[in-house]
Amino acid sequence: MRPAGHPDVQHGRIGVLLVNLGTPDAPTSAAVRRYLAEFLSDRRVVEIPPLVWQPVLRGIILNTRPRKSAHAYSQVWTEQGSPLAAITRAQAEALGAADLWGEVVVDWAMRYGNPSIGERLAAMKAAGCDRILIAPLYPQYCSATTATANDAAFAVLAAMRWQPAVRTLPPYHDDPAYIGALKASVEASLAALDFEPEAIVASFHGMPQRTLELGDPYHCHCQKTARMLSEALGRPLTAAFQSRFGRAKWLEPATDITLARLAAEGVKKVAVVAPGFSADCLETLEELAIRGREQFLAAGGTDFAYLPCLNASEPGMEMLRNIIGRELAGWAATS
Structure with missing residues (x-):
């Protein structure tokens, strides 16, 4: 029996979390500074010992680079925000709308910036996803991209008492x-x-x-x-x-x-x-x-x-449906 007052817990759903690198929240120096501080503090991205690197990062880079990067972002910013975030969102929405694999929750996150991997994994768990495919959208494996996205997801799992089962999307550079x-x-x-x-x-x-x-x-x-x-x-x-x-x-x-x-x-x-x-x-x-x-x-x-990149184009979405459907085999109907 469930203890008195214990909330109902949803379970039995499958989740797919698309992950890309990240983006500042706005094309401003302050937003870029926050983003770069997180990105360039990742030991997978910059492998210099922190005692050597952090004074350089905090004393020089974060005081000079954000203004230049903010100007670059302003040249490509869209009404939907950062191109990377807008396109990743569109990819997730297209996969979810296709309803290919039954009741599969498709969401998206950024390794650095918002929405965070932790935030979206928690939301998927609350929505009843007890099997989740983490899908870093990097065709070629690199420790500074694929591995650090998986690291962030695993760190969230480490704090969960009731963990979902998790798979990770392999690199697909030669698929x-x-x-x-x-x-x-x-x-x-x-x-x-x-x-x-x-x-x-x-x-x-x-x-x-x-x-x-x-x-x-x-x-x-x-x-x-x-x-x-x-x-x-x-x-x-x-x-x-x-x-x-x-x-x-x-x-x-x-x-x-x-x-x-x-x-x-x-x-x-x-x-x-x-x-x-x-x-x-x-x-x-x-x-x-x-x-x-x-x-x-x-x-x-x-x-x-x-x-242009594959983005949310039909060839790109057909490819994602193919490789993600393959990784869901045994969890969801993938015919």
Whole structure:
């Protein structure tokens, strides 16, 4: 018997929590400072000992970088807020509306910023979800993205007396459904251009070279994605890495240097795609579409196109339905 006064507890439902990196709440210096303080304090993101790193972060970076980053965010901010948050929300809503797997609760969260992983996991547990798939939307595994999203979820579970059963979405960098969705998206974007690119650059988010040396598979996953997408498209791609930060050696070649090199070699028309991002965000819309264009044209190029991420497009949603449905096997009806 349930003890007198004990509240009814809902249970028996399945949850899917889409997770992406994060975003400030507004394109302001104060909001960006709060976001960067959380993001750059993650030991998975910056592996410098805190006694060395925190004085640099608090004394220099958080007093200089927020204003510059806030200006960059203001260039891509939408009526729905941050592009990353708006698109991740749209992806979750589209999956939930499809009602593919019966009574499955689909929600979304940000690793840094709002809505937090802890907040949404607690809400899903309160809604009766006792089986939850944590789905970090990073095609290529990296400890600074996939692992830290899972870390945050596990930390929430550690504080729960009655934990839900949990699965995590594996990386899908070489999944045929993902490569097929990229192929369809890139071909549709290329067909809509008013010029024919002479080269296509596949730009992935950069990581310090040290992460590769320590055994992180991210670099290998990126290279395999680029190779498989090139084979699917039937044309060469140049893989490159963007968003360098600090003085450490980062994965190469760098995207900005690659764009300048192509222009110097006589390539006048280029397209850039970002296969490592599941949704367009600051790093794609400002760093690539705006600054990448400026860099290429300044170096002598004449035509530049940024090809959008999968976002909530039909190819992208079909891919998510495929890979998430597969991970729900045994929990939900996935036929």
